[in-house]
Amino acid sequence: MNQVLILGAGGHAKVVADLVELAGYAVAGFLDDHPAGPDVFGKPVLGPIADCLRYPEHAFVIGIGSNRVRRELAARYPLRWITAVHPKAVVARDAMLGPGTVVMANAVVNPGAAVGAHAIVNTGAIVEHDNVVGDFAHLSPGCALGGTVTVGAGTHVGIGACVRNNVCIAPDCVIGAGAVVITDLKQPGTYVGCPAKRLNK
Numbered sequence: 001m002n003q004v005l006i007l008g009a010g011g012h013a014k015v016v017a018d019l020v021e022l023a024g025y026a027v028a029g030f031l032d033d034h035p036a037g038p039d040v041f042g043k044p045v046l047g048p049i050a051d052c053l054r055y056p057e058h059a060f061v062i063g064i065g066s067n068r069v070r071r072e073l074a075a076r077y078p079l080r081w082i083t084a085v086h087p088k089a090v091v092a093r094d095a096m097l098g099p100g101t102v103v104m105a106n107a108v109v110n111p112g113a114a115v116g117a118h119a120i121v122n123t124g125a126i127v128e129h130d131n132v133v134g135d136f137a138h139l140s141p142g143c144a145l146g147g148t149v150t151v152g153a154g155t156h157v158g159i160g161a162c163v164r165n166n167v168c169i170a171p172d173c174v175i176g177a178g179a180v181v182i183t184d185l186k187q188p189g190t191y192v193g194c195p196a197k198r199l200n201k
């Protein structure tokens with residue numbers, strides 16, 4: 001069985017650990033620069049993240065919710081990244097998932113969809129047919145993308161947000177919790193409300 005180490009040891013890492021084990025891997029432990037305690041989810045925190053290079057035999061996944069941090073870690077460390085899918089997620093036979101991507105319980109990834117590397121398809125998120133979801137994106141719990149939606153790299157779609165079919169969202173956007181996106185969002189920024197508008201702060 002593949003031994004997996006998880007980068008990060010916070011709340012998101014715990015959920016990732018659970019699904020990684022349910023997906024048939026063995027979690028050997030966590031690496032974190034500022035752990036809250038010596039173990040998480042019954043597994044040891046073995047040291048800081050930079051120690052990952054001391055484990056050439058292990059596979060890795062990043063258990064950190066920040067898109068920016070996942071992007072930095074993936075660029076810094078040339079590791080063997082796993083793709084992990086919860087057994088109660090539904091992923092179409094022809095859907096593509098990049099390395100480092102996690103798909104959580106009750107999420108659906110429908111036919112023709114392509115999700116990039118180190119993305120998070122969180123609990124109950126819906127990735128409809130022919131969606132293109134960029135690297136390091138995060139689709140929060142319960143969000144729903146209609147058919148043929150594009151979500152740019154590094155974009156965070158908030159909890160319970162909806163995106164109308166055929167809409168294209170630029171890279172590095174934040175879509176607020178519960179937002180309803182009905183037009184293309186061409187500029188990076190934070191968008192909230194129904195219909196979603198750019199938040200000027």
Ligand SMILES: CC(C)(COP(=O)(O)OP(=O)(O)OC[C@H]1O[C@@H](n2cnc3c(N)ncnc32)[C@H](O)[C@@H]1OP(=O)(O)O)[C@@H](O)C(=O)NCCC(=O)NCCS
Nearest residue numbers: 122140141157158159174175176177178179190192193199
């Ligand atoms: C959109 C978001 C990023 C804004 O956070 P922020 O920059 O800290 O903004 P603030 O909380 O200071 O709010 C600024 C304004 O936007 C409004 N606002 C914030 N989030 C909103 C939302 N989701 N929908 C509607 N309005 C929202 C606030 O009411 C406030 O309005 P005001 O200036 O009229 O009082 C954040 O509220 C959000 O929704 N994040 C998504 C969280 C999420 O889904 N997490 C899941 C993790 S798994």
